[in-house]
Amino acid sequence: MNKKNKNFNILDERQKQIVQKACANGYVFLLVYLIAIIVYKFAIEADPILEIIGVLVSAAVVVVSRRLMGDVEQPVDYLNRPLPTGDSKPEKQRRLKNYLINSMLFGLGFAVMDVILLLSAGYDFLEHEAIKEILPNSNGTLVLVLSALAVFAAGFTVSFIFDYLIGECYEIKRYNKMIAKLDEEENKQ
Numbered sequence: 496m497n498k499k500n501k502n503f504n505i506l507d508e509r510q511k512q513i514v515q516k517a518c519a520n521g522y523v524f525l526l527v528y529l530i531a532i533i534v535y536k537f538a539i540e541a542d543p544i545l546e547i548i549g550v551l552v553s554a555a556v557v558v559v560s561r562r563l564m565g566d567v568e569q570p571v572d573y574l575n576r577p578l579p580t581g582d583s584k585p586e587k588q589r590r591l592k593n594y595l596i597n598s599m600l601f602g603l604g605f606a607v608m609d610v611i612l613l614l615s616a617g618y619d620f621l622e623h624e625a626i627k628e629i630l631p632n633s634n635g636t637l638v639l640v641l642s643a644l645a646v647f648a649a650g651f652t653v654s655f656i657f658d659y660l661i662g663e664c665y666e667i668k669r670y671n672k673m674i675a676k677l678d679e680e681e682n683k684q
Contacts, residue, residue, distance in 0.1 A: 522557070526550060570666050573597055580667050580674075590667070594658040602651030609646040613639055 529546045536543035570578045572593040579586035 522553070525553065529553075569670055570662060573600065580670050587663075590662060591659075594655055594662060597658050598651045598655035601654035602647040602649075605650035606643040606647035610639060610643050613642060 529550050533543040533546045533550070536546065569580065570590075572578055573596050578590050578593060
């Protein structure tokens with residue numbers, strides 16, 4: 496077989512980046528499309544469960560793929576700035592502050608979505624038996640505010656626990672282990 500006729504296409508770093516950006520753009524388009532369908536189905540009161548599953552599964556595939564391929568990046572804060580990875584008290588406090596801010600934003604996002612869903616549902620929450628027992632003399636605004644506060648508190652708490660545990664017990668340790676391994680390999684040469 497004549498090797499001159501074969502097309503050996505080996506990608507260099509620049510070409511690999513172009514392919515990665517193209518794949519990322521396709522993924523973002525898919526997510527925007529699925530979210531638009533979800534919003535549309537909510538508007539016409541249809542069931543968007545398959546689209547929601549599609550969004551969640553695609554996100555899980557990206558996370559798992561990155562982990563399986565050995566991608567370890569320095570943890571970043573909510574503004575995409577690198578977080579310190581050391582064990583000193585100021586570095587841990589900076590990471591803790593980041594976990595708190597991320598959790599507050601997460602809880603706030605869910606509280607806003609809760610208010611929007613409650614207002615768009617048109618359901619009279621004061622007629623629900625449990626609410627009548629807990630808050631016998633309340634109005635719709637109070638119930639809406641209490642619901643949003645409860646959702647915020649739950650979202651904040653769950654997010655903070657997961658951010659802290661994953662950040663401190665997994666990401667920081669994994670990143671530091673990778674850096675130590677790279678330093679060790681460099682020192683052997």
